[in-house]
Amino acid sequence: MMKFRRRIFLGLAIALGLSASASAQMTINGAGATFPYPIYSKWFDEYAKVDPSARFNYQSIGSGGGQKQILAQTVDFGASDGPMSDENLAKAPGKLLHIPTVAGADVVAYNLPGNPALKFDADTIAGIFLGNIKKWNDPKITALNAGVSLPDKDIVVVHRSDGSGTTYIWTDYLSKISPEWKSKVGTNTSVNWPTGIGGKGNEGVAGQIKQTPGALGYVELIYAIQNKMPYADIKNSAGSFVKPTLESITAAMATAQIPDDFRFSITNAPGENAYPIAGATWLLVYQQQKDATKGKKLVEFLKWAQKEGEKMAKDLDYAPLPEDLQQRVLKRIDEIKM
């Protein structure tokens, strides 16, 4: 009995000790984009081994929510799949920095008998999504895919119905390559689609493509890889057909014009090997940190993410930033003041 009691006492002491050390820990709160959530949680996990005193709490509530919360200063950092608009940045109480972390791509996935390998160019993609190209055996598609027999069937266009960074990248690309798209539809996380049916989330779009013969839509590269869906090569602005891969996304970042505030778009990037429908994701932090100790921990983490975290990206099917962009980002992180 005595032994038992002592054991309880020991247990209690340990529990108290643990909770005491837990309260000594610092929790850094973030919220935002869902697309990078898997790699961010991997980073937070790994970083706990580097600095056990910093604990991260990240809510993947969507880019819109991420921007709102960092503007309202209810989180220590925000996250967004698209750069913030001038209008939203103007609402910030201090200077907000965009810190790019990783990139991904949208791929054109489809469902045809035998699932042949297909190629598309800017004109055909815009034509299909504007509703001008309606049949699979349209001359514009067959001209790009000599040797593939395409059926005389309707193309069932599938797009995302939920607002998402994936749609932002997709419509950003279409706006750049098609003046008609730019004037009629434009760029946003959700738009007024001229044609097609909407699926909720990558899984909704992928499900509808898989279940509908003759369907064509866009999904994240990660999702297409992990679900073994066929996807098309796309002709880039340099005129070569490029397969969407992590390398061709990083190539797009290496050749794209990247301004100093890092609010960049890498769709339709120049460069022989650049995949044209790609986009980065960002962390949003204030240049002037309110809480000095928290700010210091956050800066340390951001640096670690650029130096070490980037190496883990490929394992999780994210494209890492190119070397010189990492150096530029690190310099910007140094400007964060406490």
Added chain:
Amino acid sequence: MSAVTVEEADAIHPAQARMSPPSRFADKAFYWLTLSMAFAVVLLVILIGWQLGQGSWQAIQKFGFHFVATSTWDPVAEQYGALPFIYGTAISSLIALLIAVPLSIATAAYLTELAPLWIRQPIVSLIEMLAAIPSVILGLWGIFVMIPWLRDYPFPFLQRILGWTPFFSGPIYGPCMLAGGIIVAIMVLPIITSVSREILRSVPDLQREAAYALGATRWEVTRIAVLSYARKGLFGAVILGLGRALGETMAVTMVIGNTPQIAASLFKPGYTLASVIANEFTEATTDMYLQALIEIGLVLFGVTILITLLAQLLLKTITAGAAPDRVQ
């Protein structure tokens, strides 16, 4: 003086006299407690309406009546018209009720009037299990199982027979208004069935016995003595189901096709009020966009209240004078 009175009282009714005068406290407390609870619900409804109105005030001022009367939903150009969503919500709920009500009431009638005792409990448990399936699971099942099947068999069949009407014309892709209505029907079926069953069970046996005594057949007994007697309560069950149908979100979103358009054909994709909120709220970055989405919530709130009121009105007319008030 008073002592004498007590003594006198004691002499007559000893037990009663020793009791203190009955306290009204419990009665009063009970009254005020129930009253405050009832008003808390009313207050909650008012607060929800107020909050929604406040959250969407700029959008209401900017778009006014156009918001509910126009059909373009364009976040890029900041043009917001909710008509296709209102239409989609109304039509998908209507389809759901057309399918679910006959099924549910027939099931309830079978379970209370006809089914052998040993089979009742298993069927009831199965129906209740249907209610426990999460909406998102039902939606995924809709995409991967229900829609391919509907597209290959029942839809072409419907088109062969009824293709000459505008409602079943045009190409069949799978996700569409009809698929949305069917998934909602599956979701409201358990609630309408369970409530209807309880109502039919509460019909007094005297009713049935009286009808039998008059020489009625089993069908006549069920029709006249049971269903007709309970119709007010059954109507209430349908209203409960309707409430659920109007607000159903996740499963519908996954099968309805999410295209804001008003099309006569049920094979065309549609969109509902609840779906557009679920779809676009998380990534809405501009103020007006967010306001418009909150106004969609306000419209859904209004539509729900309006339809419930209309239903109450309908209930009054169809049950005028005839039905007894006891079975609710």
